[in-house]
Amino acid sequence: MAAVNLRKPTGLKVRKLSIHVVTWNVASAAPPLDLNDLLQLNNQDLNMDMYVIGLQEMNSGIINRLSDAAFEDPWSSFFMDVLSPLNLIKGNKGGVNICLKVYGYYVSIINCHLPPHMSKNDQRLEHFDRILEMQNFEGHDIPNILDHDLILWFGDMNFRIEDFGLHFVRESIKNQCYIHLWEKDQLSIAKKHDPLLREFQEGPLLFPPTYKFDRNSNDYDTSEKRRKPAWTDRILWRLKRQSQAGPHIPRLPAPYFSLSLRSYVSHMVYSISDHKPVTGTFDLELKPLVSAPLITLMPESLWTMENNMVVSYSSAPDFPSSPWDWIGLYKVGMRHINDYVSYVWVGDNQISFSDNLNQVYMDISAIPKTADQCLLCYFSNNLHSVVGISKPFQIPPRFFLREDPLGEAQLQF
Known part of the structure; x- marks a missing residue:
């Protein structure tokens, strides 16, 4: 252990x-x-x-x-x-x-x-x-x-x-x-x-x-x-x-x-x-032999919309990615890799802005609105290991668009 x-x-x-x-x-x-x-x-x-x-x-x-x-x-x-x-x-x-x-x-x-x-x-x-x-x-x-x-x-x-x-x-x-x-x-x-x-x-x-x-x-x-x-x-x-x-x-x-x-x-x-x-x-x-982790998760760029949270991450050029890789959302104090409160396969619902920067949508509809701190872990299927862990963060408030009687879209939190 x-x-x-x-x-x-x-x-x-x-x-x-x-x-x-x-x-x-x-x-x-x-x-x-x-x-x-x-x-x-x-x-x-x-x-x-x-x-x-x-x-x-x-x-x-x-x-x-x-x-x-x-x-x-x-x-x-x-x-x-x-x-x-x-x-x-x-x-x-x-x-x-x-x-x-x-x-x-x-x-x-x-x-x-x-x-x-x-x-x-x-x-x-x-x-x-x-x-x-x-x-x-x-x-x-x-x-x-x-x-x-x-x-x-x-x-x-x-x-x-x-x-x-x-x-x-x-x-x-x-x-x-x-x-x-x-x-x-x-x-x-x-x-x-x-x-x-x-x-x-x-x-x-x-x-x-x-x-x-x-x-x-x-x-x-x-x-x-x-x-x-x-x-x-x-x-x-x-x-x-x-x-x-x-x-x-x-x-x-x-x-x-x-x-x-x-x-x-x-x-x-x-x-x-x-x-x-x-x-x-x-x-x-x-003295580290590597200049950066294989996966860097970026909680500072998190944002939520309706029931989804957008997660951004970058990968090293030589990282052996797989469609069976997944990202898990955890509460700080997790005991095991299977203790996630939500997860997403990186091959699904993914948007690539460049060869090195990616975003995925994670469903957070079942997550209660609490003050608990969270973190993200990236699990590699090819390496059978966690290869990226974010710093602790709090989930930002969710918002959605609602149209008022005058037909103008308003931002709701």
Whole structure:
């Protein structure tokens, strides 16, 4: 799930975007009552541009799966109840990878759940490689995932702490002495030997192991199994390797695309699961590769007549338009792309003033006259994505022509 802020403007100068990544194995539990700590909503210094939320073991029971076939899952619904008032909208996929194009750069987001148990380390590493090999976007003119500018990879990776016994591990945690545990962490060990895994970075593990806890407590496993604690829940990232500068290869201006980690923490306050959630907050700094969005919607030129609103927009010269593209009208605070209050197919009722400027008529007869702010989104059928979002606006008053008894036309509002 990715939620994107609609408030930040575009531009050609170097831009800094803040990204908040959440990974949490929720063990089939229902959402908690409060997400403020998890989403850092109480931090007045943070103004997130994007939330990336990956959950594991969500609604794994058969009853929940049948329910999800008819209704939106409660976790996605709950997160968007919190985030939509902040002008963020949801992108949700059933697979393990979401590919985004951010100012012309390719960003891949991978949420995974690798095999459990101490003895399955080789299988975890095999699955890691297999996931990368399978991420080919055939037919969409998208480069191989290893050629993407940024990969954010997170999830319940299930890597364990080798060699040390339960008592030593628990005493180290109690004394906040993690340095010896890092040396036996399976993921840290694998990064030293696996060339591809070594390219992924991770922040310092300065928080307690996030597995396994008794539910509704901060106590590590007291069941008969008494599982050894481990940092199973991780957030990694990989920046694309850049060509080295040489006599005929100019050095790129720095930083033109860089990612810095602001915080990497667990959240002990949440106890509904046997895992604690982990979050990473990043600053992504980049120089845009595109000068304008594919579609620019122009709410400042909106006007209404009777039951129709005229929407103006321009498109980039290389935009792959389709008669199945559509423009939706939304109230600010939308939760999903399907939450439109009205829409129009761009191939219908369209007037073209030039090759680059178009207008369409949208039926607004069913929209009540309220003071709610609205926005427009352009959905591309070929790209399967929203490619243009307007600034918030209010629908202008409708007017129509009425002929008075003297035969003179009068403008009515």
